Amino acid sequence: MLIIPIKEGENIDRALKRYKRKFDKTGVKRQLQVRKQFTKPSVERRSQVQRAQYIQRLKTQQDI
Numbered sequence: 807m808l809i810i811p812i813k814e815g816e817n818i819d820r821a822l823k824r825y826k827r828k829f830d831k832t833g834v835k836r837q838l839q840v841r842k843q844f845t846k847p848s849v850e851r852r853s854q855v856q857r858a859q860y861i862q863r864l865k866t867q868q869d870i
Contacts, residue, residue: 808825808829808832810825810828
C-alpha cells in the first residue's frame with residue numbers, strides 16, 4: 807500500500823504526480839501486464855536475446 811503524505815498547503819496535482827511516480831517505480835502495472843498474458847519460454851528467451859543484441863549494438867556504436 808502506497809502512502810503519500812500531503813504537506814500543509816500542497817497542491818493536490820503535485821501530490822498526485824508524486825503518487826504516480828512512486829507507483830511506477832514499484833512495477834506493479836508492468837507485473838500485471840506480464841501475468842495477464844502468457845508467453846512461451848522460447849518466445850521470452852528470444853526477446854531477451856534480441857534486447858541484449860540491441861543494447862550491444864548501441865554500446866559498440868557509442869565506442870566508435
